[in-house]
Amino acid sequence: MEKAQVGRPRAFDAEAALEKAMVVFWAEGYEGASLTDLTEAMGISRKSMYAAFGNKEQLFRKALQRYTEGPASYGAEALQAPTARAVAMAFLTGAVRANTRPGRPAGCLGVQGGLAAGESGRVARDTLVEWRAMGQAQLRERFRRAVEEGDLPAGADPELIARYLMTLAHGLAVQAASGAACEDLQRVADAALRNWPPS
Incomplete structure (x- = not known):
């Protein structure tokens, strides 16, 4: 009986390649990131990219997951x-730092990645809508618990507070992408929480 052939091991570091793809999507957006941009940054051929990560949409989803667990992990930690x-405070401060980190693209992959996408970027745009909605739902649930525990007033609206914070975080990302400094954005975040909770 013949032995099953074992596939050749990958000649590249898949995690490092995914990290590089994440940065390209972050800097260029979904539609702006061409397959040539991606494979050159990843240091692999298109064939290797498809074999390891699937098509561009699948690669984008994997890059977004890496972003969620890496640069955007401040959300879960908050x-x-x-x-x-x-x-x-932890959520907004984390957003400011993630959006203005030296050596990384300015702004947020989850905000800018698919906003201007046309028909060919619909899947990426819809994926990011879901991603942002999930973050808002997690905040809403946390604030609902805070109302139950008496940490927030009984009349506080968890949905409104979650939407308020997400709107601020998205605005901070746009400002960062426009060149605003970390210190200036932190002052905005601090000012936004002076009247806590928002009513």
């Missing part, structure tokens, strides 16, 4: 803060 106000 949810663990002990009070609703501390959650809000």
Whole structure:
């Protein structure tokens, strides 16, 4: 009986290649990132890209997951803060830092990645709409718990507070992409929380 042939091991580091693809999507957006841009940054051929990651849409989803677990991990970490106000502060401060980190593209992959996408970018745009909605739902649930625990007033609206923070975070990302400095954006985040909770 013949032995099953074992495939050749990959001649590249898939995690490092995915990290590079994430940066290209972050800097260029979904439609702006051509397959040539992606494969050149990743240091692999198109054939290797398809074999390891699938098509461009699949690669984008994997890059977005990496972004969620890496640069955007401040969102999940903020949810663990002990009070609703501390959650809000950690969330906005994390957004400011992630959007203005030296050596990384300015702004947020999840905000800018598919906003201007045409028909060919519909899947990416819809994926990012879902991604942003999921983040808002996680904040809403955390603030609902804060109301139940008495950390927020009984009349506080968890949906409104979550939407308020997401709107601020998205605005911070756009400002960062326009060249605003980290310090200036942090002052905006601080000012936004002076009247906590928003009513």
